[in-house]
Amino acid sequence: MNTSDRQWADLSYIEAQAEEFQAIGAQLTANDFLLKMLPEAACSEIAASLSALREKLAEPFSIVVLGEFKRGKSTLINALLGENVVPSAATPETITINRIAYAEKPSATVVGESGRRYRLDEGELNRRKLEPILEQIGEPARFLEIRRPLAWLMDVMIVDTPGMGDIFARYDEMVANFIARADAVVYVTSALAPLSLSEQHALRSVILPNGFSRLFVVMNMIDLIDSAEEVKGLERLIAERAAQVTPNSAVFPLSALHELSRRQGGGAEDFLDGAFEDFRTALREDVLLQREVIKSERIVRMMRGIVDGIRRKAGTVRELLGKRDDELEQMRVSCVERRENLLNRMLDIREQFGRDMLRMKTEAKAWMDEFVERLGAEIASLENHPAEDLRKHLQFYMMDMLREALERCVEAHRPAMLEAIGALAKKEGIEVPELSVSAAQFNANIRIQDQDWTKYDTGMLVVDQVATQVSILSIFRPIANVVGGALRRKELAGKQVDIVKPMLEKLFGIRLDVFNAVDKIYDDAFERITADVRALYEADVAGMLADIESVREQTRANAMSRAEGEEHLKHVDALVKRMDAIVARVGGA
Ligand SMILES: Nc1nc2c(ncn2[C@@H]2O[C@H](COP(=O)(O)OP(=O)(O)O)[C@@H](O)[C@H]2O)c(=O)[nH]1
Ligand SMILES: [Mg+2]
Incomplete structure (x- = not known):
């Protein structure tokens, strides 16, 4: 192994580098020239990307479970954890993003859009109790934070999402934020409608651009399929469809409902038990055991995105500064x-x-x-x-x-x-x-x-x-x-x-x-x-209009000459260069 590979795999090194990257980003905010030149929307975009990185650094490794409404995502998570942690069979009134993490003392909290937190009592996590509570809160819920003392969660956080691109579009942006910060995704489809065209579209447009190294596709509900042969056929079909979207996909036919009932003392059935076990093993070997490498990659990818965004914006401002007033x-x-x-x-x-x-x-x-x-x-x-x-x-x-x-x-x-x-x-x-x-x-x-x-x-x-x-x-x-x-x-x-x-x-x-x-x-x-x-x-x-007006206003208000603006941008260039150097150092050049 050469030195750069060794560094690549060392998460704590990468995290330290990302902290430094962050600090440089913060200087940009403090120095403020670029941000002063830019309209508000562009500024908050840069700020949001920096704060997403900060959050990512503070969060444990995260697996996001995606898929359309009622494909068994929540059931799958409960089956993995072996108990009813997240509410399943949610109604439109009770769909939330559920963030599940470790804590010695179990708890559940609604995090509102304002950032305010509302404690839930034990037993309030079911659909019937949750509905009036969510209504009473008087603000939309950003997500539900659920904490449990489960060994499985010690180093991992699981994010349970509602459907994508459907009538519950109000969650789309939040879900997109979680996907952007995700280390790995599990996409759940049903054997009854195996990776439909709209699901393929979602994979292509929402998931693929986030560049995950591996995509886990779960074909759920195989207990509803007549024969093992039919399951094989459907698995092949999904594999073909997934392969058209991304070459790194793996398909896992299983029954989340069967696994959940088995873990809660229900009967065993060889075929279904084995199917879930295959998924659990792959998840452990391909994701959990490699989480440091994967998280490192994800952090580097985020940093690269941020520095590219800043460079692009600096380019726009430079171009506008280069124009005469007329x-x-x-x-x-x-x-x-x-x-x-x-x-x-x-x-x-x-x-x-x-x-x-x-x-x-x-x-x-x-x-x-x-x-x-x-x-x-x-x-x-x-x-x-x-x-x-x-x-x-x-x-x-x-x-x-x-x-x-x-x-x-x-x-x-x-x-x-x-x-x-x-x-x-x-x-x-x-x-x-x-x-x-x-x-x-x-x-x-x-x-x-x-x-x-x-x-x-x-x-x-x-x-x-x-x-x-x-x-x-x-x-x-x-x-x-x-x-x-x-x-x-x-x-x-x-x-x-x-x-x-x-x-x-x-x-x-x-x-x-x-x-x-x-x-x-x-x-x-x-x-x-x-x-x-x-x-x-x-x-x-x-x-475009906002960019132009902002640059004009600023140059006028500060009686700044173009040459002065150019000088300021040099400072931004220097910061970008330092950020680039960090990205290159951690192997992401
Ligand atoms: N037969 C069968 N039903 C399932 C399976 N997984 C989930 N379901 C049922 O499908 C419905 C929706 O499940 P849920 O986990 O809430 O789906 P989500 O909306 O994707 O989170 C519930 O009634 C579940 O009991 C499965 O493997 N087999
Ligand atoms: Mg659900």
Whole structure:
């Protein structure tokens, strides 16, 4: 091993270096030239990144558990720890980020947005008790801090998150902060909807940019899958999908619920026990035993991000200082003009994008029409199945199928939506990075015949067999095939039935509701995407305008010559150079 590798692995050395880095950062704040030149938003960005580093240095190694709502994240954590530490089956009113750490004396605290802390009594951590408490507090909760005297937590903190990119968007920023400070992530998906496109999108846009060296993907709920073979097939499917997003992923099929009940004295089942054990072992060997190396890497990565951000900002200020006053005025005027033009541009964009969306909407209706037809044919073929099971499940099943098909329409169109809006925006001179569009965002509130489309109310779900979207229509075929197949196979062997006809009538009766749902989903998507583009554009112009105005104001107010400004920036350069040197020293150059 050479010297730099040795240093790399030494966490305390890196932490000491990071302290020094911090101190230099603090000088920048104290010296204040750069910050004085910058508008407030940019200053607080720099300050926030420095304080995130400070927090990271004070925190233990952190594992963040991510995934959409109701994938079994909280259950997984409880299963790992062997007791009910975090509340599971949370409702929208009780979702919180839960931070779980070690303490000799157990405790639970709500940390409010203001930073104020509210103690919870033992036993108040369940959903029913928590709901009125969270309401009474009178401010949104930032997170719940739970402390337990568990050996497992001695050197590790676990962060339990609510869903991402869904209707609970108010947590997104907080979750993003936890992800940025995370040392490792575990992404939980369900065997019943194995790494759907919106989950792949979340991985790509939220998790990947944070550069984790390894991604643990848990395929939960395998107790609901019929056979070990099917589990293998699903595991392969997830592995393929995860590999498209990142090469460093490992997939762990398991049942969190089974493990939790086993640890609380429930029965053993070889296959399920072994599956969880594999996960536990991998977590120990790949993460816990290497936590010093991993945390070192994460700290270095954060420092590099911070120094790059400061360098970029110093560059902007230098460029603006280099302009004559009339040039700055010209820039300012053109910014203001761009902002005033925004309304007209947005009207143009709305009109053109609206045409694109109308085309997609029509296409989606045609697909759904064909889908209803196929679903009808499948249901008609169920005539000889047991009435009781059909009565119990068919309605839910139908709803699930339709919901799934609707999601697939949006998933299939998403690339086209992004491409269309991207091209239009570009033509108007707006750079569009990654827009966050996912089906889960659009159809959160869709109801048909007053029935909530909650996938998880019924245990009967489509096992997604569509590997790639070769042609659009082929998306629906496997679903339709599964309808008959699964019902025949699992639930309905043997008995006679008289319920198919009324169901069919119902199915064709809701065709109109389905079309309305398509309208609503696509209209929502349209509004959301145009609003996103507008916000991006506004932020772009507003940021530039603020930079220009801030530099002008400061140079005037302090009667500072450009040469003087240049001198000050040299000081900033020197600090950046020292920060760079630290990053290089710890191996992150
Ligand atoms: N059958 C089955 N159900 C599970 C499993 N894990 C979690 N669940 C159930 O799924 C629901 C949501 O779980 P929860 O942990 O709250 O999900 P979260 O929203 O991702 O934190 C709860 O009713 C759990 O009991 C599992 O492995 N198998
Ligand atoms: Mg949860």
